[in-house]
Amino acid sequence: MLNDFQGERDVAAVLAAGTSLAGAQKSPLQDGKPFVIVPDGYKAQIVDEVFGNPARASGLVKLRDANSFVSYFNRQKRPESLIYASLDPAKILGVIDDHRAYSTVSQGDGANWRGYRVEFAVPASREWKVWTGSDRKGLNQLQFAELIEDNLPDIVSPDGSTMLSVALNFEASKEGNFVSAARLQDGSTNFVWKEDVNATGNKVAMPSQITLEIPVFENGQPSPVEARIKYRIKDGNLTIWYELVRPHKVLETAFRAIWSQIEEQTATTILLGSPE
Structure with missing residues (x-):
């Protein structure tokens, strides 16, 4: 019994000593963070705010x-x-x-x-997000026309007036059926469409490749990006898309x-x- 009593006194002494540390102390460890011993469970709790400055920048x-x-x-x-x-x-x-x-x-x-x-x-630029976001995605002629019109300043070759003409001609073909496509000597493609089977064919000339000048990152300098034009005609419907040429190298540069x-x-x- 005596030993048990002595043990209880020793425990009480240890707890009392811990409680005496309840005021803010600076840790002797390398991080130097101040701490207090709180009564509930007698655990150490960091209290940086009691000092004028943090122990270290973080x-x-x-x-x-x-x-x-x-x-x-x-x-x-x-x-x-x-x-x-x-x-x-x-x-x-x-x-x-x-x-x-x-x-x-x-x-x-x-x-x-x-x-x-x-x-x-x-952060990537808005222009880079737009053009990489639609890369290799099949569009109908109206969707492709909208893409050109909305982002006309990004296209430097062919010139703006040529590309605007392409967009307007594609919009005019919305009620027609595409019947053929022919590649010309200059590399461009003539798409032929008719509003009915007896009508005279209308043509839309589309270059085989366009060149963009766009910043890759926000507030960055514009970089040249080549895009090849691809297409498919099936059942009177035109699907057209573009494929950026090695965009990963443009990004790296x-x-x-x-x-x-x-x-x-x-x-x-x-x-x-x-x-x-």
Whole structure:
């Protein structure tokens, strides 16, 4: 019984000692986060807000353009700060408190928190979304005409007046049946349609390829993109579509331009990949 009593006194003494720590304390551990011991279960609870400043900088800053990323990264960067890039999806990530170089530390392995980051998730432009969104999708002549009219400024070859004429002729054919298609010497195709079997055939000339000038990313410089025109006629109906030529290479080139800008203006070599 005496031993049991002594054990209870020891437990009470331990609890009393814990309760005496109820005021905010600064952790002796490396993270330095302040904590209190709360009576319910006597567990440690982090209370950063009782001090004037957090124990260390942390968080994720999300920015919308390269200039903003450069400004923020340069304001916060340290010798250990690194930048990573990935293309799918397009993203630039700066880790302000990345691991330190092993050669620069006298003790330990240079491990750091990697908890303070700045991100530029490079957004695709509206034009890029429109043209890649309809790539290789079969359209009827009216849908194709609307696509041309709505995005006429993006087409640089053939010129705007030629493409507008194509769109208007396609709209005029909405009540007719397509009866044939013939490729001309210049590479374009003549689509022949009739409103009835006895009518004279009407023709719509369509180039075999168009050239776009569109930005790949928001606020980016326009890039040339080639698109081949394809078609199929069946039972009097025309299905027409376009196929972008190697759009992945256009995307890579535009991303590399942003990469080079950030690398130059931050004086930091960008690594291809991402930290875990």
